[in-house]
Amino acid sequence: MTTTATPKLVGPVIRGVDEDIIDAVIAASEQDNPDVEIVIEDRGGYVRIQADRNFRLTQKSMQAALGRPFRLAEIEPSLVSFGGRLESMDDEWVWTIHT
Amino acid sequence: MPKLQRRDYYDTARDMNWAFSYVSEDEVFPEELSKSFGIHGEEWWGWDEPYKLTYREYVHNQAGKDDGIYSIRSTIARSNLYDNLDAGWKSAIKAHYGAIPVPEYFASIGEARMARFGRAAAWRNMAAFGTLDECRHGQAQIYFPYCLLGKDPQFDWAHKAMHTNEWGVIAARSLFDDMFTANDAVSTAIQLTFTFETGFTNLQFLGMASDALHVGDIEFGALISSIQTDEARHSQQGEPTLKIMINNGKKAEAQKLVDQMFWRSWKLFALLTGISMDYYTPLESRTMSFKEFMQDWICRQFMDQFKDLGMNVPWYWEKHFLPELDWVHHAYHMGVWFWRPTVWWNPDAGVSAAERDWLEQKYPGWNDRFGKLWDVIGNNVRTGQIEKTYPATLPIVCNCCHIPICSPSIGQAPRITTHNGRKLNFCCEVCEWVWKSQPERYETHLSVVDRFLAGHIQPPTLEGALQYMGITPDVAGNDAQGYAWDGASRLAAE
Numbered sequence: 001m002t003t004t005a006t007p008k009l010v011g012p013v014i015r016g017v018d019e020d021i022i023d024a025v026i027a028a029s030e031q032d033n034p035d036v037e038i039v040i041e042d043r044g045g046y047v048r049i050q051a052d053r054n055f056r057l058t059q060k061s062m063q064a065a066l067g068r069p070f071r072l073a074e075i076e077p078s079l080v081s082f083g084g085r086l087e088s089m090d091d092e093w094v095w096t097i098h099t
Numbered sequence: 100m101p102k103l104q105r106r107d108y109y110d111t112a113r114d115m116n117w118a119f120s121y122v123s124e125d126e127v128f129p130e131e132l133s134k135s136f137g138i139h140g141e142e143w144w145g146w147d148e149p150y151k152l153t154y155r156e157y158v159h160n161q162a163g164k165d166d167g168i169y170s171i172r173s174t175i176a177r178s179n180l181y182d183n184l185d186a187g188w189k190s191a192i193k194a195h196y197g198a199i200p201v202p203e204y205f206a207s208i209g210e211a212r213m214a215r216f217g218r219a220a221a222w223r224n225m226a227a228f229g230t231l232d233e234c235r236h237g238q239a240q241i242y243f244p245y246c247l248l249g250k251d252p253q254f255d256w257a258h259k260a261m262h263t264n265e266w267g268v269i270a271a272r273s274l275f276d277d278m279f280t281a282n283d284a285v286s287t288a289i290q291l292t293f294t295f296e297t298g299f300t301n302l303q304f305l306g307m308a309s310d311a312l313h314v315g316d317i318e319f320g321a322l323i324s325s326i327q328t329d330e331a332r333h334s335q336q337g338e339p340t341l342k343i344m345i346n347n348g349k350k351a352e353a354q355k356l357v358d359q360m361f362w363r364s365w366k367l368f369a370l371l372t373g374i375s376m377d378y379y380t381p382l383e384s385r386t387m388s389f390k391e392f393m394q395d396w397i398c399r400q401f402m403d404q405f406k407d408l409g410m411n412v413p414w415y416w417e418k419h420f421l422p423e424l425d426w427v428h429h430a431y432h433m434g435v436w437f438w439r440p441t442v443w444w445n446p447d448a449g450v451s452a453a454e455r456d457w458l459e460q461k462y463p464g465w466n467d468r469f470g471k472l473w474d475v476i477g478n479n480v481r482t483g484q485i486e487k488t489y490p491a492t493l494p495i496v497c498n499c500c501h502i503p504i505c506s507p508s509i510g511q512a513p514r515i516t517t518h519n520g521r522k523l524n525f526c527c528e529v530c531e532w533v534w535k536s537q538p539e540r541y542e543t544h545l546s547v548v549d550r551f552l553a554g555h556i557q558p559p560t561l562e563g564a565l566q567y568m569g570i571t572p573d574v575a576g577n578d579a580q581g582y583a584w585d586g587a588s589r590l591a592a593e
Contacts, residue, residue: 016312079331081331081400084403
């Protein structure tokens with residue numbers, strides 16, 4: 001990543017009425033993306049929780065944030081959109097923009 | 100809960116691909132339904148969806164989503180939430196409910212076609228989920244306005260609109276037929292799931308959800324944002340389809356599919372979402388302007404992803420698309436307000452002094468371009484000459500987007516051309532390009548004005564036109580605020 005390039009925000013956009021998931025994704029994103037600035041943009045009906053070009057979200061961090069078992073597929077009812085290209089695995093989801 | 104990790108069984112459960120021996124590929128995947136673009140057989144088997152889901156997870160998630168939205172509906176059903184909403188906002192949701200719910204079933208037909216004629220098992224699997232998703236969207240978005248029918252007969256158009264020849268419906272149906280109901284599987288993946296759902300549906304379903312929460316319409320905001328969670332998943336059929344086309348040397352063909360449908364989608368969303376956000380949403384509840392939502396969701400998020408796949412911005416980006424962000428929906432809005440008896444909602448002029456300031460701030464030059472025209476309308480209202488605020492002549496309608504041509508409002512002449520002896524009107528160079536890039540899809544279709552001139556609409560008067568369009572006196576639109584927006588007395592109107 002070059003520091004001069006325009007930031008390209010990637011990562012989840014969470015449904016505004018699902019506050020527990022918003023809070024959990026914010027907490028988890030800080031664990032899963034150390035030393036990366038997480039951009040949080042609250043638009044009422046939706047909240048962007050994103051970072052420049054690469055964003056990682058793990059099952060482990062989501063479980064820790066929620067304090068209960070959680071499979072990443074269960075994020076779907078709150079995941080209204082996302083920036084970047086997704087790779088969804090059992091234990092982590094990653095969003096990226098390569099260019 | 101399955102004992103195995105999903106990755107241990109997912110590919111095996113998903114990939115029911117086989118090479119054909121006793122039938123030809125063309126018999127299984129006829130070109131008109133599937134369209135190979137010259138890419139055959141096993142070339143498609145590498146299709147791999149970014150957003151993975153098992154059927155078990157699907158059912159679990161969808162049941163939870165429906166529980167959520169129907170319980171919100173039942174919680175507020177006996178409240179006066181709806182009665183207290185702003186009149187302009189009510190118009191925005193009526194426009195949505197007429198334009199969107201039945202086309203969700205059209206989208207279901209498109210998804211079902213991919214579930215059968217998609218060229219890889221993984222794709223057909225995702226499309227099967229998409230087929231069910233779109234049925235859910237149709238059901239919920241017909242049920243919710245049905246519950247409001249007792250409060251206002253205009254909600255009848257949630258079910259009725261798409262069965263009529265109302266002019267905006269003709270425009271919407273022309274787009275949706277082109278993109279979902281009369282499209283092949285491969286083009287549907289590029290146009291419906293990639294262009295439309297990764298890009299444009301975010302505007303109406305998230306942009307309006309954002310405004311809904313500020314307005315206090317929790318029901319509508321919860322409903323449409325829940326729908327968008329399905330779209331976020333099944334829209335991901337586009338990327339792997341696009342990758343296979345690019346990897347097989349069909350980038351130019353894919354680019355053309357996007358360029359065509361990006362433009363057609365833009366025109367309809369400028370009409371529906373543009374007006375709803377910048378005029379019907381009460382000023383104090385507007386989170387961003389329509390242009391700002393477009394810049395955020397389309398120019399940035401969608402284009403970042405599109406370009407990351409090696410694709411280019413459409414050829415008309417700088418010359419046509421970016422300039423239209425500044426004016427086209429303002430012109431559409433004025434036209435819709437002027438022709439208000441021909442729509443199933445009550446257009447909100449939205450041009451009070453404070454609103455004009457906001458418009459000028461968000462769209463510098465708005466006062467010069469549009470404010471002065473509203474001054475004339477306002478003056479006619481104040482002096483009791485309401486008849487002058489209604490149209491006396493027919494508009495010219497574009498034969499591609501089917502929206503009345505508004506380009507003269509910025510000093511551009513309509514583009515008039517002929518095809519096989521038939522006169523055609525286009526609002527701009529891009530609509531003409533879309534039409535002429537595939538005339539076989541469009542040449543027998545008549546615009547509402549073509550129908551009028553051909554004598555299909557009888558008697559050839561406003562009353563005859565309203566009857567043809569299915570507009571009855573109880574739903575015909577009128578000014579949402581009783582003309583109170585200009586400081587004019589309501590009485591002037593009456």
